[in-house]
Amino acid sequence: MITISQAARRYRLSRSTLLYYDRLGLVRPTYRTAAGYRLYQEEELERLEWICRYRASGMPLEEIRALLDPEGRGRSRVEAALHRRLDELNRQIAALRRQQQVAFELLGGRGDGKRRVARAMTKRQWVALLREAGMTDAEMAEWHRAFERRSPAAHQDFLESLGIDPEEIRAIRTHSGKRNGTEVSDGGKAERESAVRRRRSRSPLCDRRPGSSAA
Amino acid sequence: MKNVTKEQFVAILRDAGITETQMQSLHRLFETRHPDQHQAFLEHLGIAAEKIREIRARSAD
Numbered sequence: 158m159i160t161i162s163q164a165a166r167r168y169r170l171s172r173s174t175l176l177y178y179d180r181l182g183l184v185r186p187t188y189r190t191a192a193g194y195r196l197y198q199e200e201e202l203e204r205l206e207w208i209c210r211y212r213a214s215g216m217p218l219e220e221i222r223a224l225l226d227p228e229g230r231g232r233s234r235v236e237a238a239l240h241r242r243l244d245e246l247n248r249q250i251a252a253l254r255r256q257q258q259v260a261f262e263l264l265g266g267r268g269d270g271k272r273r274v275a276r277a278m279t280k281r282q283w284v285a286l287l288r289e290a291g292m293t294d295a296e297m298a299e300w301h302r303a304f305e306r307r308s309p310a311a312h313q314d315f316l317e318s319l320g321i322d323p324e325e326i327r328a329i330r331t332h333s334g335k336r337n338g339t340e341v342s343d344g345g346k347a348e349r350e351s352a353v354r355r356r357r358s359r360s361p362l363c364d365r366r367p368g369s370s371a372a
Numbered sequence: 373m374k375n376v377t378k379e380q381f382v383a384i385l386r387d388a389g390i391t392e393t394q395m396q397s398l399h400r401l402f403e404t405r406h407p408d409q410h411q412a413f414l415e416h417l418g419i420a421a422e423k424i425r426e427i428r429a430r431s432a433d
Contacts, residue, residue: 276412286405290398296388303387310374318416 158188158196167202168209169331175205183208183222210240212334213327215309247323254320280319298333305333378417403431 165172178184179195184204188196197205204225211221224236258279278286287297304312309330316326376384385395402410410431414424 276408278406278409278413282406282409286398286401289401290390291394292388292390296390300384300388303384304376307380307384307387308374308376311376311380314374315376 158198159202160190161186161195161197164197164202164205168205169328170209178205178208178218181218181222183218183225207237209327209331210244213313213323213330214240214243215313244323247317251317251320251322254318258320277318277320280321283319301329301333305330309334375416375418378419381417399427399431400433403428 159167161172161175164170165175175184175195179186184197184201186195186197186201188198190196207225208221211224212218216224254277284297287300292300301312304315312330312333313326316329321329385398390398402413407428410428411424414427419427
């Protein structure tokens, strides 16, 4: 069992968000320490992981709650299976895009017919382009937030087209979602986040690695 | 799976605070550094072939 702060770090969420999920009944830790602190068990963490995945697909919290609700168990099992399948397919597509890029680079771009193969930009190329055009890291972070705000589905699709793997996409999108008003935020959190942003000298797009430690 | 449209893409850049100068640099750099991918991306945004030719011609100078 782990504490709320440990759970928050593991899933790159804020404590406030986890408290909010508790209040909504989305994931409700049953155990407490002697001092009254919440403790998250393995099944609650697994539930939280699923909530993060569904959020990464742009699903609203109410819908996620319905999906995880025991009464809808039959339907939700099918949907859960489909979501797992989609996740796996996205992983494979990202891997294939990366292989495509490697093969293309090995060719050295020789031969006009072969240049047709890899016409998609990579993440590295986009970041280099935006940097050269004069975009700052803060502007790039804002770009992600604006993208997430305007169309979460198109944001997801765009990130996939760059061959970024699903875990990193989830991290980028979760980070981009924090300011759009659907997650609870407090003044302290905003302060901590800008301190974290100042420490990180690169944008979320090029910095995020699964497993890299958050604040 | 939802493609971003040209209007959305431009709006998002503006939301992020990109200036007109930066926008022009972006066009120029995209065309000079990655011409094939520039073409592919403009197609991906759903822009018509004639308009793409126009954009790319303007970006090249």
